[in-house]
Amino acid sequence: MASPVLGLVQKRRAVVDSLRGLPGIIVALSGGVDSAVLLALAVEAMGAERVIAVTGASAAVSSSEIDDAAAVARQLGVRHEIRQTGELGREAYRSNRGDRCFHCRTALFDVLGILAEECGRPVLAYGAIADDLEDHRPGMKAAADRGVLAPLLDAG
Secondary structure, three states: OOOHHHHHHHHHHHHHHHHHOOOOEEEEOOOOHHHHHHHHHHHHHHOHHHEEEEEEEOOOOOHHHHHHHHHHHHHHOOEEEEEEOOHHHOHHHHOOOOOHHHHHHHHHHHHHHHHHHHHOOOOEEOOOOHHHHHOOOOHHHHHHHOOOEOHHHHOO
16 A cells, blocks of 8 residues: 555655646635645746736635735745636626636636736646545636646646
8 A cells, every 4th residue: 555645745746747847837826725735836846936826806705815825925935916806797606506616717717817918927727636526616617618727636
């Protein structure tokens, strides 16, 4: 039986290796653990100067989440931007059907895509993990539709 620690080391290495060759990356930073880990691994792989962290802001996001994200980015020495996502302006989001997360993530990834064009960093990533596959996560479809990477998920 393989050691759980060894498995984590291999997964960590897989994420770092997958990011290392990228020209730069924009990481969707929610202020939670998964996106913070992804951000730290991106900095390890490519250096803080090639990484931008972006936190979506709206009435649906608490100020403490934004503060947590800013603190993580600051500790890692990464440029951090807070961008308005405007999901509350989308009828499909406000109707609160079972796909609300799809519309929330669509708004976020649309904003990240604009920033990517502005700064010449075409690669976007977010902190989806394997456990997310066990839940109903329509936001994952929004990411897939836009080519947003999920390096932690890909590493298992």
